Amino acid sequence: xxxxxxxxxxxxxxxxxxxxxxxxxxxxxxxxxxxxxxxxxxxxxxxxxxxxxxxxxxxxxxxxxxxxxxxxxxxxxxxxxxxxxxxxxxxxxxxxxxxxxxxxxxxxxxxxxxxxxxxxxxxxxxxxxxxxxxxxxxxxxxxxxxxxxxxxxxxxxxxxxxxxxxxxxxxxxxxxxxxxxxxxxxxxxxxxxxxxxxxxxxxxxxxxxxxxxxxxxxxxxxxxxxxxxxxxxxxxxxxxxxxxxxxxxxxxxxxxxxxxxxxxxxxxxxxxxxxxxx
Numbered sequence: 001x002x003x004x005x006x007x008x009x010x011x012x013x014x015x016x017x018x019x020x021x022x023x024x025x026x027x028x029x030x031x032x033x034x035x036x037x038x039x040x041x042x043x044x045x046x047x048x049x050x051x052x053x054x055x056x057x058x059x060x061x062x063x064x065x066x067x068x069x070x071x072x073x074x075x076x077x078x079x080x081x082x083x084x085x086x087x088x089x090x091x092x093x094x095x096x097x098x099x100x101x102x103x104x105x106x107x108x109x110x111x112x113x114x115x116x117x118x119x120x121x122x123x124x125x126x127x128x129x130x131x132x133x134x135x136x137x138x139x140x141x142x143x144x145x146x147x148x149x150x151x152x153x154x155x156x157x158x159x160x161x162x163x164x165x166x167x168x169x170x171x172x173x174x175x176x177x178x179x180x181x182x183x184x185x186x187x188x189x190x191x192x193x194x195x196x197x198x199x200x201x202x203x204x205x206x207x208x209x210x211x212x213x214x215x216x217x218x219x220x221x222x223x224x225x226x227x228x229x230x231x232x233x234x235x236x237x238x239x240x241x242x243x244x245x246x247x248x249x250x251x252x253x254x255x256x257x258x259x260x261x262x263x264x265x266x267x268x269x270x271x272x273x274x275x276x277x278x
Contacts, residue, residue, distance in 0.1 A: 007036035014041060034061060039068035046076055055080050071097060075105035087112060098125065103132035110137060119144065130157075135166035142172060151176060167196035174201070183208055199229040206234060215241060226254075230261040 010033035017026035027048060033041035042065035049058035058080050065073035078093035091112050097105020110125035123144060129137035142157030155176055161169025174189035187208060193201035206221035219241060225234035235258035243251035 004037065007033050007038035007041070010036060011038045011041045014044070034064060037068060039065045039070040039073070042068060043070055043073055043076065046073070046080075050076070050080055050083070053083070055084055071100035071102040072104065074100065075102050075108065078105060078108060098128065101132060103129060103134045106132055107134045107137050110140065114140070114144075130160065130164075133164065135161040135164035135169060138164060139166055139169050139172065142169070146172075162192065162196075165196065167193045167198035167201070170196055171198045171201055174204070178204075194224065197228075199231065200225070202228065203231050203234045203237075206237065210237070210241075226257070230257075232258050232262045235261065 010029055014026050014029035014033055017029055027045070030041045030045050030048070034045055042061045046058045046061035046065060049055070049061065059077060062073045062076045062080065066077065074093050074097035078090045078097060081087075081090040081093060091109065094105045094109035094112065098109050106125060107129040110122045110129055113119075113122035113125060123141060126137040126141045126144075130141065138157045138161035142154045142161065145151075145157060146154035155173060158169045158172040158176070162173060163169075170189050170193035174186045174193060177183075177186035177189060187205050190198075190201040190205050194205070202221045202225035206218045206225065209215075209221060210218035219238065222231075222234040222238050222241075225231035226238060235254050239251045239254035239258060242248075242254065
């Protein structure tokens with residue numbers, strides 16, 4: 001058996017032990033695999049140590065994974081340096097990761113450059129990250145262009161983010177359409193964002209449906225926002241609609257649900273209200 005074959009078998013065994021919840025056995029087996037030269041085992045050990053904030057041990061294993069040729073290990077080192085507050089070192093390691101075309105490291109570099117006020121380089125880096133498949137990078141580019149007043153470039157970036165699967169990208173296009181008072185297209189993009197899982201998109205459609213008098217349509221979209229995301233605003237609007245219709249039982253049901261999911265309502269008050277019908 002070659003060393004690489006043994007390392008691979010140890011790594012697979014460690015994964016199986018982890019799936020069984022045998023954490024200590026898994027850790028020991030990952031260590032054996034890492035010592036045998038398996039880069040993903042070394043990366044996993046680094047992650048284990050970082051999760052418990054054992055940064056020095058995490059860095060030992062991340063550096064070993066990097067030395068074994070794993071580009072994403074450079075990103076993990078950058079993240080650990082960020083955890084420690086050493087942003088200069090974090091930037092240096094994210095640059096290393098970006099030079100190796102690691103998507104996450106490239107994106108993280110863009111974030112730190114933006115925070116440092118280096119917007120031109122941040123744009124270049126975000127563009128590279130988007131090319132590497134990071135939809136959040138395309139969205140961030142869109143946000144920057146929007147702040148600069150270039151809505152054409154902003155929309156191009158938002159659409160690209162949406163096409164890459166980011167609900168926030170579709171939601172942002174809807175916002176642009178709504179600002180232009182193109183409500184029909186805004187609804188289309190909100191619907192797309194809702195289908196992609198955005199928590200507020202269905203609520204927004206409910207609002208515009210209610211504003212134009214389509215109460216039944218508003219109910220459908222508010223209900224979807226409530227069902228899928230426990231959206232407090234949607235629940236309160238449903239309570240108002242059913243109260244206006246004279247269906248006080250449904251109105252109370254939605255109001256109680258809204259209170260339950262509203263972080264601004266104290267838990268003790270919710271418990272007290274839940275008993276008021278007895």
